[in-house]
Amino acid sequence: MKQLYIKQKVFSLGGKFTVKDQQERDVYFVEGSFMQIPKTFSIMDTTREEIALITKKVFSFLPKFFVEVDGREVLTIKKEFSFFKARYTIDAAGVEVHGNWWDMDFQVLQHGKVVGKVSKEWFTWGDSYQVQILDQEMEGVIIAIVVAIDCVKADQAAASSAATM
Template sequence: MRQLYMKQKVFSLSGKFTVTDEQQQDIYFIEGSFLQIPKTFTIMDSSRKEVALITKKTFSFLPKFFVEVDGREELTIKKEFTFFKARYTIDAAGVEVRGNWWDMNFEVMKDGKVIGSVSKQWLTWGDTYEMQVLDDDMEHLIIALVVAIDCVKADEAAGAGGGASAGT
């Protein structure tokens, strides 16, 4: 099992932040596109090789985010049409998110087996997410999922006039 932490810098316009290990060493680097269409987040390993890419679909009636991991499209997060509270769905072959993913407290399952969990740390300056990775082969997917959900939340907050999250 591996513990990873993603802490975004408060009020960062560039959308750059890192994922660290338990010793606070930078393991992954995340860079968002600033004022660029389509909006993207690139996740790179310590050698700066791209391991995942999150892209917001442009010119769509309802927001939709595509997540590629290791060059393959793994999942899509899309907003459903509702009249009241915003509702999003995660579509992924064999991947399931159980728990409250909107509040960043959930388990990630692949083919019915728990591969990791995510929880938001409270009382920290900026958003800090703790990730437990139980299957090393799924590490990139879990990190990409956390970044994508955070991107969806920031997009929703910006659209509601509530301001953007720290990472956008």
């Protein structure tokens, strides 16, 4: 089992942050596009080779995010129409997310087998997540799922604050 940690910088305009291992070494770099349409997040390894790309669909009635890992689309996160509480669904072939993914406390399953676990670190400055990788081959997908869900949450928070102005 491998433990990784994601800690976002609270005041990062472009959405830049790193994924670290237990020894606090950088394992992945995440960079969000700044003032670019469509909004994207690129996940790169230590050689700066892109392993995953998250793209927010433009010109969509409801928000939709596409997640690509190693050049192939692995999942889509989309907002469902509802009058009260925001509801999102995750569509992925063979990959499921069980638990409270809105609060970042969930398991990632592939064909019914748990391949990763995510939990939010409380009492930290900014958002911090602990990610347990149980299947090494799914590491890129799991990191992409965590970043994508966090991107959806940030998008929802921005939309909510804009609506109250």
